[in-house]
Amino acid sequence: MVAPSLPAELKASLEASLEGMSRNDVAARADKISKNYREGGGSNVIASEADALAYALARMPATYAAVAASLNALTGARPDFAPATLLDIGAGPGTASFAAAEAFPSLTAFSLLDANSPLRALALQLARGQPRLAQSHYAQGDAFKLAAAAEPADLVIASYMIGELTATERTRLATLIWARTRDTLVIVEPGTPAGYARIIALRTQLIAAGAHVAAPCPHDGRCPLVPPDWCHFSQRLPRSRAHQAMKGADVPFEDERFAYVVLTRALPALRRSRVLAQPAVGKAEIAAKLCTPEGLLFTKVPRRDKTGYAAARHWRWGDAVRMGR
Ligand SMILES: C[S@@+](CC[C@H](N)C(=O)[O-])C[C@H]1O[C@@H](n2cnc3c(N)ncnc32)[C@H](O)[C@@H]1O
Numbered sequence: 257m258v259a260p261s262l263p264a265e266l267k268a269s270l271e272a273s274l275e276g277m278s279r280n281d282v283a284a285r286a287d288k289i290s291k292n293y294r295e296g297g298g299s300n301v302i303a304s305e306a307d308a309l310a311y312a313l314a315r316m317p318a319t320y321a322a323v324a325a326s327l328n329a330l331t332g333a334r335p336d337f338a339p340a341t342l343l344d345i346g347a348g349p350g351t352a353s354f355a356a357a358e359a360f361p362s363l364t365a366f367s368l369l370d371a372n373s374p375l376r377a378l379a380l381q382l383a384r385g386q387p388r389l390a391q392s393h394y395a396q397g398d399a400f401k402l403a404a405a406a407e408p409a410d411l412v413i414a415s416y417m418i419g420e421l422t423a424t425e426r427t428r429l430a431t432l433i434w435a436r437t438r439d440t441l442v443i444v445e446p447g448t449p450a451g452y453a454r455i456i457a458l459r460t461q462l463i464a465a466g467a468h469v470a471a472p473c474p475h476d477g478r479c480p481l482v483p484p485d486w487c488h489f490s491q492r493l494p495r496s497r498a499h500q501a502m503k504g505a506d507v508p509f510e511d512e513r514f515a516y517v518v519l520t521r522a523l524p525a526l527r528r529s530r531v532l533a534q535p536a537v538g539k540a541e542i543a544a545k546l547c548t549p550e551g552l553l554f555t556k557v558p559r560r561d562k563t564g565y566a567a568a569r570h571w572r573w574g575d576a577v578r579m580g581r
Pocket residue numbers: 299315316319320345346347348349350351352369370371372375397398399400414415416417420421
């Protein structure tokens with residue numbers, strides 16, 4: 257299991273980069289970038305070294321935590337998966353590559369690509385502190401061109417990236433990156449209804465192209481959730497003091513809501529039900545919302561079912577569970 261917090265050396269490099277910079281200036285830049293994201297503008301306002309650093313300080317811990325949780329779901333579903341090569345699409349500061357390095361000691365070659373020059377420079381600087389990533393290859397340019405020319409990789413990840421594309425571009429990119437996926441493709445998005453909708457569209461497209469779902473869904477069928485409901489998860493992560501100060505936050509943690517899908521070329525051997533919300537633990541029973549191979553299930557595990565109740569007490573939102581046991 258990968259921890260949701262940035263590896264210590266990465267966190268230290270990130271915070272060391274802050275030295276000599278005005279905290280107020282960094283916070284103002286981070287605010288401007290977040291506002292641009294909220295308004296649908298994407299990363300196009302990240303135009304300097306200081307902007308890249310502000311973005312990374314504000315968002316990298318949370319996007320890292322979401323990727324880590326998605327990779328934990330992947331390793332839960334496929335404990336034997338040992339990729340040697342990674343392709344990180346829209347890599348930004350290298351978030352997904354750092355998380356994948358933690359999740360898979362088997363990875364020996366890291367290929368990253370992104371259009372944004374300051375984010376690429378920051379990723380390369382951060383990678384210097386990580387021996388396994390020090391030799392990574394980071395191409396700068398348009399994802400469509402670069403992905404078309406990239407070597408296929410065992411594991412391909414696009415984290416918090418496809419939301420910056422139009423619907424037509426997403427369809428085109430999905431075809432391209434699936435063609436570069438030797439084994440497994442992981443897509444992570446914000447856990448909003450819009451992020452979920454993008455994941456579902458891509459999931460449907462690639463299942464039609466032969467992909468199978470390893471997580472979070474225990475099936476390749478239609479998503480059984482009906483709007484306004486949507487499939488998303490939440491990962492708690494610690495907030496550093498710098499982050500707390502920058503965000504003016506009161507608590508030393510944050511909860512990142514995310515949506516994701518793990519698509520594989522081979523049919524996964526293990527497909528367990530997924531817990532879709534935090535179960536309600538009562539004295540008489542535990543009520544849980546599950547996505548099962550047969551569809552959506554609101555289950556109640558009564559206390560008198562001693563084994564079932566004891567198992568269900570450990571269920572957490574996002575877990576893959578054996579139904580009732
Ligand atoms: C929100 S950032 C996410 C960065 C990183 N994957 C993460 O999870 O922290 C989105 C990244 O996608 C990149 N991007 C968006 N559209 C792109 C395109 N067409 N070609 C290359 N990079 C693109 C942006 O430059 C930006 O670095």
